[in-house]
Amino acid sequence: MTTVGFIGLGIMGLPMATNLVTGGFEVIGHNRSPGKVATFAERGGRAANGIADAVRDADVVVTMLPDSPDVEAVMYGSDGVFANAKPGTLVIDMSTIRPDVAAKLAKDGSANGLRVLDAPVSGGEQAAVDGILSVMVGGAPDDVAAARPVLEKLGRTIMHVGPAGSGQTVKAANQLIVAGTIGLVAEALVFLDAHDVDTRSAVEVLAGGLAGNAIFDRKVEGMLARNFAPGFRLALHHKDLGIVSAAARDAGVATPLGSVAAQLVGSMVARGDGGLDHTALLRLVEELSGRSREDDPA
Structure with a gap:
């Protein structure tokens, strides 16, 4: 069973993380507001005590956050993804952020031994609930292929559109x-x-x-x-x-x-x-x- 660390359980993130649970993944969820984490735990997910706890044992890390600074704050720092995810972890940022920030995250993640993709989505809340999002993915082809089993539980149309930053x-x-x-x-x-x-x-x-x-x-x-x-x-x-x-x-x-x-x-x-x-x-x-x-x- 693939373990997924999921960071960001908002309007879109909560149903997405839930779909991964129902799709057979072990999912460890983290959110700034603890109420969303409790709701996720009620749906079968595991509650994390922080970012490091969510990603330390994960094979795949998914982030779904509001803006570029939010994603950067989660990725960097002593409690962040880059410092705590194990080497080889696939990091899939599904937030909507600036393309240049996405490209930088991929470069910095690689320097830490991680495989980073930008994979923003379209379709809105109902498509997230139904698992039929459209996913546009930027990154290395082999990493995109590795991410497909996770992405296919979240979206119906999944397209690799180019190198890092292209998805954004x-x-x-x-x-x-x-x-x-x-x-x-x-x-x-x-x-x-x-x-x-x-x-x-x-x-x-x-x-x-x-x-x-x-x-x-x-x-x-x-x-x-x-x-x-x-x-x-x-x-x-x-x-x-x-x-x-x-x-x-x-x-x-x-x-x-x-x-x-x-x-x-x-x-x-x-x-x-x-x-x-x-x-x-x-x-x-x-x-x-x-x-x-x-x-x-x-």
């Missing part, structure tokens, strides 16, 4: 597309509502044509019901779009539509809505159109 680059492109698509779907919903169209019927026919997209398939029901409970928080999408902007600037690439989407997301975070789901962009489009809803929950 592809994830940045994913977040660019998702933000723009949510914004356009929000505009379409407000547009349809303004013309007294049967919105649900309109969404169904649009989803069946060239305008069809994953937001229609997975997110639009929540938007129509005005349920903005976070599956993926605006604050995290704001962080991801910052990664896109920096990487695009470094490459000399123009992202004019993406820049508009980033400004809209950033404005919602700045006014205090960062804890809402990213589909709450609908609220902002309605306000810009003078069509705010009285029944919109606070």
Whole structure:
């Protein structure tokens, strides 16, 4: 039995770690907030007392954390992964972080005798629960092959996209597309509502044509019901779009539509809505159109 040390039991990490348990792995879980660790233990996982405890006996270490500094804090230091994982351990960072940080982690991990992959995911909370995430993996081909038995318990589409940092680059492109698509779907919903169209019927026919997209398939029901409970928080999408902007600037690439989407997301975070789901962009489009809803929950 492969032992997996799993660090980060949040909205995405907890169901992912649970799927590894049900998939037959021994999983040792760690999280900054102990309540999540207790929940994980109730689901059959082992509770770790800290990072070192989670990784010391692991064959594979998986991290699922909010941002680049969080991942760096877990990897480095006397209690970190690099100092405590045994030589040859496969370290799979499934967080969404900067591509340059991912490349540096791979280099530093190798210097410590570890095999480091960047493997960010797409699909959201429900896909994490269902084990059908899309996983984009950067790193050495042999290490990617070694990681597949673990990744296949978490995702349905698993693609090796290039050397270290490549997974994060592809994830940045994913977040660019998702933000723009949510914004356009929000505009379409407000547009349809303004013309007294049967919105649900309109969404169904649009989803069946060239305008069809994953937001229609997975997110639009929540938007129509005005349920903005976070599956993926605006604050995290704001962080991801910052990664896109920096990487695009470094490459000399123009992202004019993406820049508009980033400004809209950033404005919602700045006014205090960062804890809402990213589909709450609908609220902002309605306000810009003078069509705010009285029944919109606070």
